[in-house]
Amino acid sequence: MSKALIAQKRTRKKDEEEYGRVSFEEEVLRRFDHALLPRLRGVLETDKVIAFAIDYCHGGTLHSLRKKQTEKMFSDDTIRFYAVELVLALEYLHELGIVYRDLKPENVMIQENGHIMLVDFDLSKKLNPKSPHSLSQNSTPSPNSEKRSRKQQRLTRIYSFCNSGISPWDSDSEPALSTVDSVRRTESDSVEKSNSFVGTEEYVAPEILSGKGHGFSVDWWSYGILLYEMLYGTTPFKGLNRKETFYRILTKEPELTGEKTALRDLISRLLEKDPDRRISLEEIKGHDFFKGVKWDKVLQIARPPYIPTNEVENKVGFSKNDVEVFVNEVFFPTNDDDGVENREHNKKNDDFLIF
Known part of the structure; x- marks a missing residue:
């Protein structure tokens, strides 16, 4: 991560939590113990960069793999x-209490063995279980909280249709990671919701745009967008600009052209605008599209659909300067051949985050 870019974000958004996000991501990475998530191999910090070392994924991203089809x-x-x-x-x-909030093909890497690796957790958030006090107060909010909520909702509706698409209001703070009971709860009853306006525009869920608070269900919406993109080669609500895209997400239904199949039915249920009616994890795993799947054996599959070839020469002894140069070229490319394409792609799919 480029410190210069972090400084730019802090200046532009007046956000003093940018370095806090970096620390949060590091803490999240250190906690992972799963074959489909990265392991933190080391941390390097210089005057110019902060770098997390994770296992190299030889197959690139799901986005680049789809483009090759x-x-x-x-x-x-x-x-x-x-x-x-x-x-x-x-x-x-979700069992760790973490809502991902940035699921898109660019964040799904293909490992050397062909299995995926989900990366990039800088927009993730820890959702704490509600305390007994907060549960008892749900039905009788204070006058001040009602007043602030009405004000926030009015401002969110105004700002969510402006060109920037970013609301300036949020009452969240980033809690530290702690042990979370992995027993599944009813989210709306037991887990605090986030009011952060965060995501990547074509994948962001309606409840984030409406400013009503969101929980783990936003990940299942983005999951539906990703499945749609893998099936049709495009996202379902893409507009000419961010404002139109947000409008379509809030008001339009996805066009699921073609014969009715289990996959199309699953996508339609994932892209339910009301998060309380959106398909849940248990319903997803029991859906007809996954009929016959042995969930506990998936990671043992030896021949995934695509096995990348290792075209990377093993090297040792990279210096801190090598890392700085590499990171600088990623964020501030100067090569017109692929740099322009990268800049346009990053601009088009710009993540947004306000606290």
Whole structure:
């Protein structure tokens, strides 16, 4: 991560929590123990960069892999494999109390063995279980909280349709990670919700745009967008600009052209705008699209749909300067051949985050 870029974000957004986000991501990475999530191998900090070392993924991203397909889309069987592994990865995160909030093909890497690795947790958030006091207060909010809520909702509606698409209000603070009971609860009853306006525009859930608070269900919405993109080669609510995209997310239904299949039914249920009616984890795993899947055996599959070739020469002895140069080229490319494409892609799919 470029410290210069972090400084730019702090200046632009007047956000003093940018370095706090880096620390939070490091703490999250240190906690992972799952075959589909990265392991933190080391941390390096210089005057210019902060770097987390994780295992190299030889197959690139799911985004780049889709682009290599003949019609830039996957078959149902291939979608099923990656869809199953994404369910397992998100299930693990949610059991830790972490909502991911940035699921998109660019954040799904392909490991050397062909299995996925979910990366990039800088937009993730720890959702704490509600305290008994907060549970008892749910039905009788204080006048001040009601007043602030009405004010926040009015401002959110105004700002969510402006070109920037970013609301300036949020009452969240980042809690430290702690042990979370992995027994599943009813989210709306037992877990605090976040009011952060955060995500990548084509994948962001309606409840984030409406400013009503969100929980783990936002990940299942983004999961539905990702499945749609793998099936059709595009996202379902893409507009000419951010404002139009947000409008379509809030008001339009996805166009699921083609014959009715289990996959299309699953996508439609994932892209339910009301999070309380959206399909849950248990319903997803029991859906017809995953009929016959042996969930406890998936990680043992030896022949995933795509096995990348190792084209990377093993090297040792990288200096801190090597890392700085590499990171600088990623964030501030100067090569016109692929730098322009990278800059346009990053601009088009810009993540947004306000606290």
